[in-house]
Amino acid sequence: MxxxxxxxxxxxxxxxxxxxxxxxxxxxxxxxxxxxxxxxxxxxxxxxxxxxxxxxxxxxxxxxxxxxxxxxxxxxxxxxxxxxxxxxxxxxxxxxxxxxxxxTSLAARVCAALYRVFVSDEPDRGTQYLLLRGALDKLMSREEILMERKSKKKKITFINVRPYILKAEIIYKEGRPLELSLLLKAGSSGGVSPFFIIEQLKMEAGSGLMDASSWHVHREKLYTGQNGSLQPLPERM
Amino acid sequence: MSVDLMKLKEILAMVQKPARYLGNEWNACLKDHREAGMRMVFAFPDLYEVGMSNQGLKILYESVNSRPGMLMERVFAPAADMEDLMREKGLPLFALESREPLSRFDVIGFSLQYELSYTNVLNMLDLAGIPLYHHKRSETDPLIIGGGPCSFNPEPLAPFFDLFVIGESEEFLPVLLDTMTELRMENPGKKELLARLSGLDGVYVPSLYEPVYDQGLLAGMEKLDPRAPGTIRKHYVSDLDCAPYPTAPVVPYIQTVHDRAVVELFRGCGRGCRFCQAGYIFRPVRRRSSENIVSTARELIAGTGYDEISLSSLSSTDYPGLDALICELDNSLSDGRVKCSLPSLRLDSYSVSLADRVHRGRRSSLTFAPEAATERLRKVIKKNISEKDIFTAVADAVEAGWQGFKFYFMVGLPTETVEDVEAIVSLCRRLRQHFKQQAGRALKISVSVSTFVPKAHTPFQWEPQLPLAEVIERQQLLRRGFGKIAGFDFSWHEAGASLLEAVFARGDRTLAPLLERAWQLGCRFDGWSEHFSFDLWQKAFRELEIEPGRYAYRRFNYDDYLPWDHLDCGVDKELLIREHREALAR
Structure with a gap:
């Protein structure tokens, strides 16, 4: 074998x-x-x-x-x-x-993922950056970000996903596309999708202010390990 | 200039199943447009998942793309969400391989499998920016051609098409494309080109014929060009072992309706069920040799990576030596990791024993199609199985461990009475009671009832369809009957859709404006119950003062001129008359 x-x-x-x-x-x-x-x-x-x-x-x-x-x-x-x-x-x-x-299977040990979200420049970079900055600051200052979850019996519960956002940064540099970098908890012990975070950011910015339909999401890397000590994967390749 | 990828990406992010529009699948063939004299798009007027399950597409894709000097790409009907966005953003319908707009190709060939996809044909032409009517198209517009079962009565579509290929075209289509390339070098103009092509066997150019009407009824077809033949003989492949067959067909990324490799055991069917158009237009029966089947299957699995292979035909258990063939396939296909499947099982012990062999461990449910519930009516339609056959086949299947059964029946068959319809309920009830003990618990039986549609080139082509109100009455009778017994899953076809199918199956060119009007009113995907709107169709009928019953409910006489009488499917009218008379004598 x-x-x-x-x-x-x-x-x-x-x-x-x-x-x-x-x-x-x-x-x-x-x-x-x-x-x-x-x-x-x-x-x-x-x-x-x-x-x-x-x-x-x-x-x-x-x-x-x-x-x-x-x-x-x-x-x-x-x-x-x-x-x-x-x-x-x-x-x-x-x-x-x-x-x-x-x-143990690597798949089972995955506990975090790094996403790069490429934000559109429309109507212009500066405006987008400011909107995004404001929305992200507001979101990160919240103690609770509740996400709806349906159990198998279709019972609805809410979980707080704020602790699942391990890191969130905006990359705003000349000559590079405007980018949001998100390190999110993932895997069987709980996690959150980047799309949920983008949805929340849109709400924080006020509906209609940010059009996220043309944003592109890219997954850069997966990590194993305990909170705080993330190991990039694959370890032995 | 192909469709802008950025513009496409923006749209794809907003539609369901974007992979329908991506192309680039494994084995997809992107040929250089500059090296092809004839560039054709195979257009399938239904969703990707349906079209990619069509074996005709895979066969023709192979037969054209394996030849130098020509190429074939694919396009499917975009779903409603995609259509809306394409119209909003001004994105023309494009071929999946090169993303070139359809309007830039030489030939667009529609696969006509089903009458209820006709509005999609018009919609696809419109999305491609191509005028619907052939006389409105310019010299630079692509030639619009059609083929498939519905081209055996293409009259309702005639004003939209330049040419139809009648019959099986895997050998003929490359010849047709080569001939076009040659003729085009002389720059003859489209009209002259079509007139010259009409001299080829199997080619029907509708603009070269003028229907003659007598008191509003079709009385004949007048030739407008001496080169056009009086009757058009169908093409058929004489030897399946020599005909092109794909062993590395395109493998879709998303799940399609028939998501498996397919090897065709034989074409045609010797049973002669009188309602079945396929049984008549695909004559004669032609077998693929078992050596060819085994080697084709092996190459198919190696070329696609599928883990299932379907042994297809109109009645697979009629293949002589099927037992031995399945054994051989089991032995030779990657250590038994590849499963075989058999569609279209007959109701007999032999079929059940074969199903038992090939379905090892995947025992979901068995499907049978008795079509009619009384022995008399089965004799009328020539589905020659007795009630004893049905009970024996089910007994064998229960013995082998099957607990679920699906039965197909029809209502509205010629000579059918209310008693014949009630017999569907009583037969299913008796089956269940009889096998309750043997199975240890009640069998799960689902019953699906469709409405009989008289089709061209069958012995029932002269028969009217049962009027809509009576169809609905008979469906209600069944609903009440099955409603009283718990545990039956009963489904039926929308009666309005079947009426429409009959109208177009038996109709002539006077229906073209109706089709156009229905499309304008928004009719699309009429074969999908969630999209079908009988109200819109009725509106179109009213506006154009067309009475659907004139087409669907008309009983033709033997000496009436039928809208498909100029198309010869190789079966004598005398034989059809004999079969029809014999049916009615039951």
Missing amino acids: ERLCFSFARTMPLAYISHLDMMRLFLRALRRSNLPLAYSQGYNPHPRLTLALPLPVGVTASEELGEIFFAEAVSPEDFISILGSQLPASLELTGAGRLSPES
Whole structure:
């Protein structure tokens, strides 16, 4: 049994497909590549592939993570070249490495993600910057940012996502697009989507002031580790 | 100049399923436009997910793109949200591969699968900025051509099209495109080009024929050019093993209706069910050899990465030696990790045993189509299965572990009585009672009832459709019947939509303005119950003073001129008359 982790970048136009579509895409590419897939046990065996932290539709990414099991040894180099030749141009394998079959899944250890939000310059950069600055200051000074959540029984509860915003910065420099950088808690122990934060910023700015429909969201990196001591991933590639 | 990517991105962020409009899928073919003498777009007048499930598209895409000097790209009907944004931003309809506007291509070929997609055809032409009527188009506009089952009666669409290809076109389409390239070198002008093309077998140029009416009824077709043939003979492939077939079809990113590899076992069907147009227009039956099926399947899986392969045809269990074939496929397809599936099962023990073999572990529900619930009516439509066959097939399926069944029936079949309709409820009830003990619990039975639509080139082409009010009455009878018994999932087709389908299936050129008016009023995606608006259609009928019943409810006589009489699908009218008489004698 061989276990590999790998990182990949997703660019336009593939950003427009869903997580399920991504899984299907990888599985079909793997089957075309004839790599020796390992299958799960049970009545309906399926290949053992995990993609950490589903990417939302429309979001591009630099360094996403996946994990896969093979029935026979496959070197990380072969994996990249063989699978890479079966992937569309806007999906690129950027690294791969061996994982011991016993270690905790990387996907399960992801606890934060860094997003870059490219803010439109309309009507002009200065105005956009000031609007965004004001909205962000107001948002960050709040003690509670409540997000609605539906339980499986359709019961509605609210959680405070303010602690999930680990860092928020505006990058406003000559010669660079106006950018909002967000480090957000993510993963199975709780997290918040960048789109929810953008929605909140719009509300803080006053409805109609900021048009976020043309903003582009990019996921730069995923992190593991405890609060305060984030480890960038992938660790061993 | 292709469509501006920035403008497109802005729109894509606002629509549902943007991947419908992206192209760039695995195996998509982007050829150099400068090296192609003939550039064609395959236009499918329904959503991407539906069109990408169409095997005809994949076959023709392969047959054209594998040839030098020509190319084929794809376009599908944009959903309502995309259409609104395209109109708002002034974005023309574009082909997925190159993002070139449709108006810049040489040929746009519409796939005509279903009458209720006709308004989408007009809408797509309009979104492409191409005039709807052929006589309003200029020399530089693309040629608008059509093919597929509905081109066996294309008359309601005739004024919008330059040319129809009648029959199977995987071998003929490249020949047609090559001929166009050659003829165009002489600069003959569109009219002359079409007249010369009309000499090719299977080519129907509607503008070369003038319908003759007698007291408002179609009496014949007058040829306007001596080169046009009196009757147009359909094309068909004589040997499936030699015809082009895609082993590396485009693999969509998003889930489509039929999201799997498809290998065609045979074309045509020897059963001869009298209501079934496919059973007549795809004659004769032609088999693909089992060696060819196995090698095609192997290449398909290697070329696509699919984990399921559908063994398709109109009646797959009729393939001789299907048992052995499935064994061979199981052995040769990646260690049994690839599943086979069988569409269109017959109601017999053999079919159930095969389904049991191929569906290992995926036992959801089995679908059967008895079509009629009494033995008499099944004999009328030539669906020759007995009630005993039905009970035996279900018994075998229950034995094999299936607990869910789906049954397809029709109402409004010729000679049908209220008793025949009531028999649908009683048959389903008896099935459930009978197998309750065997299954250990009640079977889940869903029943879907459609309305009979008489189709061209079938023995029932002379028959009227059952009037709308009576269809609704019979549907209500069924609803009441199934409502009394818990545990049945009963669904039926919108009666108004079936009426419309009959109008266009049996109609002639007088319907073209109606189609245009309905489209102007906003009719789109008429085959989708959530989009279909019978009110809008009725408005269009009223405005143009057209009585739908004149088309749908008319009983043709054997010596009446039918709107499709100039198209020859290879079946003698005498045979159809014989079959029709025999049906009515039951």
